[in-house]
Amino acid sequence: MRLISLWCLLIVALALSFARPGIANVNSTTRPSDLALEIEALRAMQDLQITSTQLQQFSDAYDAAHGFNNTQVADTGNIDKAITTGGNDYFLLLRLRQSLLNEDARHIESAEKELAQLEQRLRINLTPRIVAGSIAQRSAVKLATAFSGWQVADYIARRSDEVSDPTEVLVAALTQCRGMSSEDFQVFSMDVAQEISELVAGLTSRDKSRVQIRAANLIHMAYALDDDAFSHQRPNLEKEARDVARVDASVALQHWIECEIAQLLANPKLKVAISDRALWVGQTAANSEDAQ
């Protein structure tokens, strides 16, 4: 009986490997959150249309940035809880990863669509949130200068929905924060203040903490006021918010792209993504040579 079970397992394993050719080099014990991180790295690399020289620069900077290990990744536990390793949802992640490695636009699009549906079904964001450490941030500012205008334009175009206007964000936050529980408010105000400071002052500027404090204070003021006082003081608060978040659009975009690069650099799976990409490109080249 034990022998039969073993044979069955072997047959299932073989069937799976034949059914999904091209996914063979993924370790089946890879956690879903790690897979999600690698996917995000591959996505960003693809959106940036990164060249091999730039890839090498990223690889070097990654090593330097992670020597200090001050990067945080949130949401990984939720992803691992929601997605079972070896299940259909897990294979969807594998399929997307493979399509990104292949740079197969059609399959990427269909897998991304399925992933969006999965996110809706599970009510979870399958892109882990990465908070880049200071070393990654400093390296990102330097690395951002290595990209050409067309690369950055293309990246912004592909992710245009993610670009925000700091003024709009801060003005909206003044109303959004009201009525929140104190725990939610703490997280919310910190996130908004950080986003505003990064867009307005950039990752490495001395002004960053000043802007962050001003933005946080403003949100705290709006949160603390009762309804009457808030409606009375709202115009002044909004005026102050516009002043805090005032920045030239080009400068804000420059800071935004630096943040994006910092997140890519801080991605713990960047190195895996780079080596997978190199491996895949190498394999494809070898296969085409064999075919010739």
Next chain:
Amino acid sequence: MKMSLTCRFIALALTVPTGYLMAVTVAGTPAPGPGMPSMPGLPYRMPSISLGPPIQRPYEPAPSDVRIVQKSSNDYHPLNTSAATASKKWSRNTWIETGGIERRHFWLVHPLDTAWEKRLVAFVQEREFWSHHQHLINLCWLGQGWIYLDSTTQPTTFPSELIWMGPARVRPSTVALRVHALRVLQSLHLTSGQFHSLQESLSQMTDAGDVVDADVVDNILTTKPDCYATLNSLYRDSVLSNDDQSAADGQRLLSLEDKYQVSVEPTVVVTDAAREQAQKVFAMMNPPQIASYLATRAQVVPNVAEVLMAGMDESRKIADVDFGDYCNCLAERIAVLTTGLDPEANEPVIARVKQMLAEARNLNESAYEDQRSDFQNEIRGIEENCGAIQMIAHSIQWDIACFLSNPQAKGMTTIRARQLQQS
């Protein structure tokens, strides 16, 4: 046919280049021919109206834009001078009660389209409470082939409110210019305040830029009817803000351009005033607007190294007579991308690019191949002087400057303004 015997009605269809039939039937005259949508008639009833002061219309067509082909046979009013004059007689800004329906007159005097010579456009009245009327007006305006008339839901339109007129002939390249203007406007996603500022910028510009290759574009569009038909569809869908359809039309036009290896976007000489105003317009944009502009017009930021390298290859092949213009054009493009819209800042880059093109042209094949890497390094040097975001800003400013120099920009902005006002 029964209706034509019992009812007094007007039916109108517009003949479009694809062969719809235009026909007008008044008071029992023969029904329209094949291809024309049926227009049910209702008994005509003259409303009691009082004339108010004329509406200040946002756009006054030049007399050359409009000519009356035939005026309504139901001649209650002397609409016999010109369309522009006639329209004023009928416009009013007071609300008029007719059979319990409030309405306000609106004269449609934009003979927009294109290959409509000898076709009819009607003056119609707009009932602002029903958005479908506005849609029908747009349809009529764009030559879709029919118009709401004295029929189904409202009983009070009367035939003398119609003037039939033919638009002056519009060159195909003009349609292309209008399409370009509309697409830029759409990509800008301006708020109403910003839109107002854009109109102010346009109003400060006295002259539009010259269209250097209008004849070439005319020739392409005349000899390639599928291109022209697609461009017309794109124009129509852009005016009507049918976003999905206009995106599909745009894709279709792109693939036709690829198929025939042509470009139907005319080249407009950017004026100095446009350069100045473009920077002001760009300064109004916020980061999400810039991002969405790039999402719809990402091609505005080219790969400078690739463009210049391809330009050097090309400069070795083109005829002597074309080389000067080619040099000027490419050098200006590279200079604007890397140094912005300031002509003084452009000069050193223009000179350097021209020199490189001349050098590349004069080299023999093996020497050119040998020096290729030197040229590439030099291009990298030109590119390195400008950051990525700066280059994006320059590219968008240039695109806006092209738009502001476009002779059709004012007209298309007026259309959008009116649509915004009505929505």
